[in-house]
Amino acid sequence: MRKKLIAGNWKMFKTNSEALQLANQVKIKTTEISKTKIVMCPPFTALAAVADVVRGTKIGVGAQNLYWEKEGAFTAEISAGMIKSTGAAYVIIGHSERRQYFGETDATVNKRLISALENGLTAIVCVGETLNEREANVTRDVVGKQIRGAFNGITASDFSQIIVAYEPVWAIGTGKTATPDQAQEVHAYLRQVMADEKGREIAESLQILYGGSVKPENASELLSQKDIDGALVGGACLNADSFGAIIHSAEAL
Numbered sequence: 001m002r003k004k005l006i007a008g009n010w011k012m013f014k015t016n017s018e019a020l021q022l023a024n025q026v027k028i029k030t031t032e033i034s035k036t037k038i039v040m041c042p043p044f045t046a047l048a049a050v051a052d053v054v055r056g057t058k059i060g061v062g063a064q065n066l067y068w069e070k071e072g073a074f075t076a077e078i079s080a081g082m083i084k085s086t087g088a089a090y091v092i093i094g095h096s097e098r099r100q101y102f103g104e105t106d107a108t109v110n111k112r113l114i115s116a117l118e119n120g121l122t123a124i125v126c127v128g129e130t131l132n133e134r135e136a137n138v139t140r141d142v143v144g145k146q147i148r149g150a151f152n153g154i155t156a157s158d159f160s161q162i163i164v165a166y167e168p169v170w171a172i173g174t175g176k177t178a179t180p181d182q183a184q185e186v187h188a189y190l191r192q193v194m195a196d197e198k199g200r201e202i203a204e205s206l207q208i209l210y211g212g213s214v215k216p217e218n219a220s221e222l223l224s225q226k227d228i229d230g231a232l233v234g235g236a237c238l239n240a241d242s243f244g245a246i247i248h249s250a251e252a253l
C-alpha cells in the first residue's frame with residue numbers, strides 16, 4: 001500500500017522571515033498527521049532555516065533544483081551535497097518552469113537525478129504535457145519520453161529514493177485542474193511505462209503525485225484516485241490554512 005505524500009513547491013516566494021512563519025504555521029497545523037508524509041520545498045535561501053523549524057517532526061524539506069557537479073566554478077549553482085548539508089532530504093527535478101524558462105531537458109533531468117541519488121536525496125521528478133500537446137493527443141508520448149529520459153540508466157535499487165510528479169503544464173498556476181479521470185488516466189499510464197521499463201514491483205511501489213492547481217476544494221477527489229499517491233502543490237502551499245487543509249484531506253482518505 002503506497003502512502004500519501006503532500007509536497008509544497010514554494011517557487012520563488014517567501015523571504016527568510018516569511019518562510020519561518022509559514023513553516024511554523026504548517027508545523028502547528030499538522031501535529032496530528034500520522035499517515036501522510038509532508039514535504040516543504042522553500043527557496044534555497046530558506047532551506048536551512050525551514051529544516052531547523054521542522055527538525056524532529058515528520059515534515060521533510062526539499063530544494064527545488066540542483067546542479068549535478070559536486071563543486072567548482074559554476075557561479076550561482078547549488079550542488080546536491082550543499083542541499084544535503086542544510087538538512088534537506090528531498091529535491092524537485094525537472095519542474096516544467098525549469099524546462100520552460102531555464103532550458104531543462106530530459107538529459108539534464110537525468111544528470112540531476114543521478115547526482116541527487118548519489119548524495120542520498122530523494123528526488124521528485126516532474127513530467128507533464130503542454131496544452132498544445134494535450135490537444136494534439138500526444139500526452140502519452142510526451143510523458144512517456146520524459147519519464148524514460150529521466151530514468152535512463154537508473155537501477156532498481158534507486159527507486160526507493162524516487163517519486164514522480166505528473167504536472168500537466170496547462171494546469172500549473174492557471175486554476176485549471178485536470179479532472180480526476182484525466183489525471184488518473186495519465187498516472188495509470190506512467191505506472192504502466194514504469195512496469196514495462198523497470199518491472200511491476202517498482203511500478204507498484206512508486207509514488208506518483210499529481211500537481212496542477214490542487215486546492216482544498218479539489219484535493220480529496222484527486223487523491224482518491226487509485227494511482228494518485230499525493231500532490232505537488234504550488235500556489236495553495238503558500239498559505240498554511242490551504243496547505244494544511246490539503247494535508248488533512250489526504251490523511252482522511
Ligand code: PEP
Pocket residue numbers: 009167171172173174175211212213214232233234235236
Ligand atoms: C507547481 O508549481 O508544481 C504547481 C503544481 O503549482 P500550482 O499548484 O500553483 O498549479
